[in-house]
Amino acid sequence: MKYIFLFITSFVFAQQTQFVDFKSVNGQLKLNATDKSVYGIVDYRFEVLKPIDTIKIDAKNMEFSRVQLDSKDVIYINTGKELQIVNHFQKGENQLTFEYSVKPKQALYFINIDNTETQIWTQGQGRYTSNWFPSFDDVNEKVIFSLGITYEKEYQVVSNGVLKEKKPEENSINWQYQMEKPMSSYLLMLAIGKYDKKEFKAKSKIPLEYYFENKDASRFEPTYRYSKRIFDFLEKEIGVKYPWEIYREIPVRDFLYAGMENTTTTLFATRYVVDSIGFADRNYTNVDAHELAHHWFGDLITAESSTHHWLQEGFATYYAALAEREIYGDDFLYSKLYETAQQIKFASRTDSVPVLNAKASSLTFYEKGAWALFVLHESIGDKAFKKAIKSYLKKYAYQTVNTQNFFDEIKKVSDFDLDKFQKTWLESTAFDTPTANALLSKNKAIQVRLEVDKLKKTPLPEKIEFLRKTLESNVHETVKEAIVNQIEPEKYEAKKELLLIALQSNNVQVRQAVAGSLSKIPEDFRTHYETLLDDTSYQTQEIALFYLWKNFPDHRTEYLNKSKNWIGFNDFNLRTLWLSLALSTPDYSDNPDVQANELISFSSVKYEATTRQNALEKLIAFKIINDQVLSNLVSATTHHMWQFSKYGRDTIRVLLKNSEMRASFERILPNLNPEEQFQLNRLLKE
Numbered sequence: 001m002k003y004i005f006l007f008i009t010s011f012v013f014a015q016q017t018q019f020v021d022f023k024s025v026n027g028q029l030k031l032n033a034t035d036k037s038v039y040g041i042v043d044y045r046f047e048v049l050k051p052i053d054t055i056k057i058d059a060k061n062m063e064f065s066r067v068q069l070d071s072k073d074v075i076y077i078n079t080g081k082e083l084q085i086v087n088h089f090q091k092g093e094n095q096l097t098f099e100y101s102v103k104p105k106q107a108l109y110f111i112n113i114d115n116t117e118t119q120i121w122t123q124g125q126g127r128y129t130s131n132w133f134p135s136f137d138d139v140n141e142k143v144i145f146s147l148g149i150t151y152e153k154e155y156q157v158v159s160n161g162v163l164k165e166k167k168p169e170e171n172s173i174n175w176q177y178q179m180e181k182p183m184s185s186y187l188l189m190l191a192i193g194k195y196d197k198k199e200f201k202a203k204s205k206i207p208l209e210y211y212f213e214n215k216d217a218s219r220f221e222p223t224y225r226y227s228k229r230i231f232d233f234l235e236k237e238i239g240v241k242y243p244w245e246i247y248r249e250i251p252v253r254d255f256l257y258a259g260m261e262n263t264t265t266t267l268f269a270t271r272y273v274v275d276s277i278g279f280a281d282r283n284y285t286n287v288d289a290h291e292l293a294h295h296w297f298g299d300l301i302t303a304e305s306s307t308h309h310w311l312q313e314g315f316a317t318y319y320a321a322l323a324e325r326e327i328y329g330d331d332f333l334y335s336k337l338y339e340t341a342q343q344i345k346f347a348s349r350t351d352s353v354p355v356l357n358a359k360a361s362s363l364t365f366y367e368k369g370a371w372a373l374f375v376l377h378e379s380i381g382d383k384a385f386k387k388a389i390k391s392y393l394k395k396y397a398y399q400t401v402n403t404q405n406f407f408d409e410i411k412k413v414s415d416f417d418l419d420k421f422q423k424t425w426l427e428s429t430a431f432d433t434p435t436a437n438a439l440l441s442k443n444k445a446i447q448v449r450l451e452v453d454k455l456k457k458t459p460l461p462e463k464i465e466f467l468r469k470t471l472e473s474n475v476h477e478t479v480k481e482a483i484v485n486q487i488e489p490e491k492y493e494a495k496k497e498l499l500l501i502a503l504q505s506n507n508v509q510v511r512q513a514v515a516g517s518l519s520k521i522p523e524d525f526r527t528h529y530e531t532l533l534d535d536t537s538y539q540t541q542e543i544a545l546f547y548l549w550k551n552f553p554d555h556r557t558e559y560l561n562k563s564k565n566w567i568g569f570n571d572f573n574l575r576t577l578w579l580s581l582a583l584s585t586p587d588y589s590d591n592p593d594v595q596a597n598e599l600i601s602f603s604s605v606k607y608e609a610t611t612r613q614n615a616l617e618k619l620i621a622f623k624i625i626n627d628q629v630l631s632n633l634v635s636a637t638t639h640h641m642w643q644f645s646k647y648g649r650d651t652i653r654v655l656l657k658n659s660e661m662r663a664s665f666e667r668i669l670p671n672l673n674p675e676e677q678f679q680l681n682r683l684l685k686e
Contacts, residue, residue: 017140019052020089023182024144027133028174031151031192033118036110037103038132044096048089055089056082058130058137058185061105067098083134100134107131108190109640111253114606118155119193121252121267123260124186135185139302140400142182149190150174156195156211160188160264162245179263180245182398184302189262191250198224203232206242211250212273216570222279223272224249226327230289233326234319238293239390243300243397249288254608254641259287261294261316270570271610278569280508281539289323290316296393304400306358310426311401313362314355314369318377321370331476334443337374339478340367341440345431355426356403371436372425376410378439379421384413445476452482460490464498471501477509484513492522503528508537515543521551533559538568542577549581556585571611576602580618596624603632609644612636620651627668630655634665634672637679652683 022044029040044057060081067076069087074096077084085096107127111119122132129135136143147159153173161179168174193213198220200208208231210224227249235242248265251273259268268291272284297315325333344367353360355368377385392401392409403426407418424432440446448470455463467483484502487495502514515532518525532544541563548559560582568574579599582589589595601607602615616636619629633655636648655661662684669680 016056017138019050020046020048020055022046022136022141022143024146025135026146026148028148029133029150029190031120031149033110033112033120035103037101038108039099039101040133041099042097042134045093046096047093048091051091052089054084054086056084057134058128059083059100059134060102060128060131062100062102062134065099068096070095071097098134102132104132106640109254112605113253117194119191119253120151121191121193121250121255122189122262123256123267124188124262125260127256129185129188133185133188135188137185139184139186140304142184142302142398142400144179144182145188146176146178147188147190148174148176149192151192154194155192156197158189158191158211158248158250158265160262181243183263183299187261187263187299189260189265189267191252191265191267193250193252195250197248200228202228202235202242202247204235204241206231206244207246209246209248211248213251216251216273219273219275219278219570222274222276223251223284224288225279225283226285227288229327230285230292230323233323234289234292234296237319237322237326237386238296238393239386240296240393242295243393244295247292247295249291254639256641259291261291261298263295263299266291270608273570277536278538280537281512282569285327286320286324289320293319293323300398301393301396302400304402307356308402309358309360309365310355310369310372311403311406313365314373317366317370318373321374330443331445331478334440334446335449335476335478337371337436338440338446338449340371341431341433341436344368344371345433348429348431352429354429356422368425368431372421375425375432375435375439376416376421380410380414380416388413445479448473448475449479449482452479452486456486460487460494464494467498468501471498471505477505477507480505480507480510481513484510484517488517492525496525499525500528503531508535508540511535512537512540512543515540515547519547519550521547526552526555533562538574541566542568542573545574545577545581549585556581557588560585560588571608571614572602573614576611576615576618580622580624583624584622599624600626600628600632603629605632605635609636609639609641613644613647616647616651620655625661627664630661630664631668631672631676634668634676634680637683638675649679649683652680653686656683656686 024045026043027040029038031038064076064078064083067074069085075086077086107124107129108122108131113119128137130137145160149157149159150169150172151157153168153171157175159177161177163175164178165176166173195211196214196217197209197211202208208228210227212220231247244264246264250265250267251270252267253270255267255269259266268284268287271282272287274282293316294312298312303309303311321333321336343363347363351361351364353364355364355372388409391412392406396405410416410418441450452470471480471483480502487498499514502510511532518529521529529544530548532540535541545559545563549556560578563574563578566574566578576599579595583592583595599615599619603612603619616633619625633648633651637645639645656665665680665684669677672680
């Protein structure tokens, strides 16, 4: 009987939303940054739809106490993954209350800033909110959330919904947030940090709040340059008013992704906090529009399973592209679609998973999903497309959806052949190039781009006149970049004229393409190339400084003197490069130890992962290695960002092939913390 019970229970769990509807939850939380813990008192209201003997709430590695059902103690099981409530549940309303504590292993992160302050933030999608708050990994269970969070009074605390109350409690403040509508648990969030904010109102009167760290006050305008415009545009373009009560955007340190569309509050990576120069290379516009579009496609209506994930990512990607067209123009949109078409075509040679598959790649879900929508939009016309989108969003608001639900709304406005469309765009891994090119060719810049690409294998003398005229024309910058990239393998003398014309375009991106295409710079091109050092682009300056330093040893002092006060992006890309070049230039530095210590400092836990990795790459490439560098490298292996921890492990593996390095790692082992010792020991034993 035991085995039968287990089978029935697991079957019921898979279908729990058919038996139980969780309506709302109130959580009162206290967070402790010292031991990285969460303590909470939770009150769930739910309705039993059909009799059931056990209900479950996802809860990873949590401890529970005072578990009560309708104010009476109840039998419960803590599996380490779930809180299971055992009872003879009959149809009707119920209240479940309990206390819990947890030290989350993922999905909630405590970021220590220079040992003086903390940032705390969450990431539910792909990580599961149930690591820090007892909730539901099943997206089909939508709940109205209210969180109260108590934390130190010097900090700003943000969660989903409207801030209802702030109550001082000794050295802390309790912040009470309230949602009005239900949402999936992966969209639950909190963010805690020392922030300032600026408040605006959308055309529709929705309150907009844009957060920034005090040190970044001067970067506010370039960072959020188009944020309000994007909000107003998407409300109008989608045709359905923003479905929540407020919208916030908050940059957080060492974020796992570019951004995340937590309902009412997007979190995004600090790499997009830029000044007016950084805006040229790393602006937030696309991420901003993508995460906001998710507040309709993902938050308001949620794909019922991963198979239909394109209904979220494809839609958000497409509407972000439309928002960028509103700001940057038609050529920008078409050029982007052209570029993604090339990526999808190349990937399709090896990628055998189509859009309508839970295992599809990000490129497929995002970019091919967006392409499918572009084709559909163009095929049925703007009026019909918008009518269907509006109907789709209103019909399934605050529910989950599948592809057929979307198609049903398309069928009401058009007799477009959706079966063929589904087979071509959603079920095939091939890319329909003829259809794509026909749609793209409506744009003049793409007509020229297609002509340029046809000439790839044509000898340069036969095409140089066409390329020259194109570079001298006012065609979109992406076409000119494509020309620079196409002529990269050509001999310098043959392409010099074209490179000079490209430089004279005075377009930041075209000039950057020239900077990156010439790793070997001829002497007679040096003065032309040196002008790139003055470009208003930190990325171009980084490329140009490195290649000039490498190619012209006699001019190194001149280049280093010119760039000695450069900082660059907020990850200090130019400063770390300058320090590594200065230390590698004989007789340049009067105080090399001070400079070495500064560069080593950038690799320490004081800084974000991107800065640390950038510094470590420079230190190791230029062989500026001591015990502190090695300790900082080992520290990388324990970081929550997998890309950075992988970099740390892979780099240590390479260094361990050198016997002297192995001895150095063994020497520092006793001085590391337990987690670092564990990681290094594992690598030493490989």
